[in-house]
Amino acid sequence: MRLLLVEDDRLLAEGLASQLEKAGFSVDVTRTAKEAVILGEQEDYKAGVLDLGLPDGNGLDVLRKWRSSKAIFPVLILTARGDWQDKVNGLKAGADDYLAKPFQTEELIARLNAIMRRSEGRVQSSVKAGRFELDENRQCLKVDDGTERSLTGTEFRLLRCLMGRPGHIFSKEQLMEQLYNLNESPNENIIEAYIRRLRKLVGPETIATRRGQGYLFNDAV
Amino acid sequence: MRLLLVEDDRLLAEGLASQLEKAGFSVDVTRTAKEAVILGEQEDYKAGVLDLGLPDGNGLDVLRKWRSSKAIFPVLILTARGDWQDKVNGLKAGADDYLAKPFQTEELIARLNAIMRRSEGRVQSSVKAGRFELDENRQCLKVDDGTERSLTGTEFRLLRCLMGRPGHIFSKEQLMEQLYNLNESPNENIIEAYIRRLRKLVGPETIATRRGQGYLFNDAV
DNA sequence: CATTAACCTGAACTCTTTCTGAAAATCTGG
DNA sequence: CCAGATTTTCAGAAAGAGTTCAGGTTAATG
Numbered sequence: 001m002r003l004l005l006v007e008d009d010r011l012l013a014e015g016l017a018s019q020l021e022k023a024g025f026s027v028d029v030t031r032t033a034k035e036a037v038i039l040g041e042q043e044d045y046k047a048g049v050l051d052l053g054l055p056d057g058n059g060l061d062v063l064r065k066w067r068s069s070k071a072i073f074p075v076l077i078l079t080a081r082g083d084w085q086d087k088v089n090g091l092k093a094g095a096d097d098y099l100a101k102p103f104q105t106e107e108l109i110a111r112l113n114a115i116m117r118r119s120e121g122r123v124q125s126s127v128k129a130g131r132f133e134l135d136e137n138r139q140c141l142k143v144d145d146g147t148e149r150s151l152t153g154t155e156f157r158l159l160r161c162l163m164g165r166p167g168h169i170f171s172k173e174q175l176m177e178q179l180y181n182l183n184e185s186p187n188e189n190i191i192e193a194y195i196r197r198l199r200k201l202v203g204p205e206t207i208a209t210r211r212g213q214g215y216l217f218n219d220a221v
Numbered sequence: 222m223r224l225l226l227v228e229d230d231r232l233l234a235e236g237l238a239s240q241l242e243k244a245g246f247s248v249d250v251t252r253t254a255k256e257a258v259i260l261g262e263q264e265d266y267k268a269g270v271l272d273l274g275l276p277d278g279n280g281l282d283v284l285r286k287w288r289s290s291k292a293i294f295p296v297l298i299l300t301a302r303g304d305w306q307d308k309v310n311g312l313k314a315g316a317d318d319y320l321a322k323p324f325q326t327e328e329l330i331a332r333l334n335a336i337m338r339r340s341e342g343r344v345q346s347s348v349k350a351g352r353f354e355l356d357e358n359r360q361c362l363k364v365d366d367g368t369e370r371s372l373t374g375t376e377f378r379l380l381r382c383l384m385g386r387p388g389h390i391f392s393k394e395q396l397m398e399q400l401y402n403l404n405e406s407p408n409e410n411i412i413e414a415y416i417r418r419l420r421k422l423v424g425p426e427t428i429a430t431r432r433g434q435g436y437l438f439n440d441a442v
Numbered sequence: 443c444a445t446t447a448a449c450c451t452g453a454a455c456t457c458t459t460t461c462t463g464a465a466a467a468t469c470t471g472g
Numbered sequence: 473c474c475a476g477a478t479t480t481t482c483a484g485a486a487a488g489a490g491t492t493c494a495g496g497t498t499a500a501t502g
Contacts, residue, residue: 373488373490374489374490376489407491408491408492408493410491410492411490414490414491415490432498432499
């Protein structure tokens, strides 16, 4: 799950980014409205966090530009405490949720997960596919037979991507995009390596290869 | 499905071409308006992607020349962001769709498929003929009895060509043109070889030979 | 009915993509 | 700074897709 954090305050941005990453997201950070608009349109984010107070423009304009282009990912806006006007305007401009500063990172993460679930039409905080269930809170994989296995961060992110849309073919490039942000670009073989690890967990049949196209999660077992 | 990409920026062109090829198209790329006009008139493309900003002429002129000749394939134009004038002029000049830069390749592919479907009078993203159905997203072949078989890239492209017009005779030369771009020119026996493979999938009766003329997909089974 | 060109067929070959196991590098908590 | 866990890289093996080839069949033609 890749997301975009638009935050002017460098310190806050870094702190948030690292916590979000710990929570299983890959995060791109930008400090300017200009860059935010471009990134939002070009990259494939699953959600955005937008601070309204930016040095080079109003955050609401960023949001409006996203909404008038094809950038349709859900957006959570950060407002100064008690600034009701911002909140109302933000929701009008197409925001999906808001959070007043100061806030606890836990709450931000919870709300982010919520708007992402909503935008995918999910209700629960877990992803089910075939015999498996992915627990978003505990980052672990449950099998039908009651067994359970905890996942490393990368294992979890990759599996969530695949299980989020069983039967759909994800190319290696797409998976790279969801797993890593703009600053990271490991060897593409990393996907193969992790697919291999996941297959050891869910069985080789469950993740199918479509040579030249990509990988898919097979929920028919 | 062969298509023509007219794009000045070499880097963008290469990236797009490789992704389009991954999506099952065979792509010719040109950087100049002059060559674009000639190729469009001479070759048999199923669609065109036209960047309006070209070094040696206006993309709209290319489009007009195509339209005034027999080049009637659907065309998607790429415009600079928010350039409404270009967009309007483009549609006036006969474009079938437009996309503002920057864009995601997925969207370009989706729109391309859409204008191609429209130009063939199709609505769904699958081709049906006889007992068979070709799923464009998953590159697989479904049979009436519920079975399903995924196809390799070349198998898929060839079958799509034949199934796209059941009963119509395609010469080997035509099939070669649809399967390969100007830079590739394998032995013509390759068509025979693939026809054989397809017959193993759909049954020998389903693809008929018209000796000296070509092959056709027989949807009466 | 002999000739010829077109087509079919199976296998071999090449090239690319993916798999695999292990080692190296990096990160993290103590 | 160390120890363990995790992430990343590497290089060779394996598998798969694309292509070619040689020889066998078939259909058209005079």
